[in-house]
Amino acid sequence: MSLPLILGCLWVIAATITAMLPMRHQMVPGMTLLVLAPVLLLWIGMTHGWLWVAIGLFAFVSMFRRPLMYFARRGLGLPVELPPDLRK
Numbered sequence: 001m002s003l004p005l006i007l008g009c010l011w012v013i014a015a016t017i018t019a020m021l022p023m024r025h026q027m028v029p030g031m032t033l034l035v036l037a038p039v040l041l042l043w044i045g046m047t048h049g050w051l052w053v054a055i056g057l058f059a060f061v062s063m064f065r066r067p068l069m070y071f072a073r074r075g076l077g078l079p080v081e082l083p084p085d086l087r088k
Contacts, residue, residue, distance in 0.1 A: 004044045008056060011040055015063050034064055 011033065018029045037060045045053035061068065073080045 002047055004040065004047045008040055008044055011036065012059070030067065034067060
């Protein structure tokens with residue numbers, strides 16, 4: 001297996017562990033994973049082709065659908081609600 005695919009598998013494991021954390025502890029590792037995903041997907045695409053990028057992109061959007069919807073709503077100027085754990 002190539003290095004980009006190994007790192008992709010490690011990224012998935014890290015994302016799964018991050019999802020098991022309480023919401024208030026997910027921010028830093030979650031944002032790190034969110035920023036690293038496009039770089040990793042680009043690397044996988046350059047090494048293995050667009051089909052693997054499509055599969056990886058599907059997994060990425062599936063795992064990070066709520067943060068991506070939050071950022072999309074903020075970017076469009078729509079109202080957003082924080083999860084109950086993060087409200088003060």
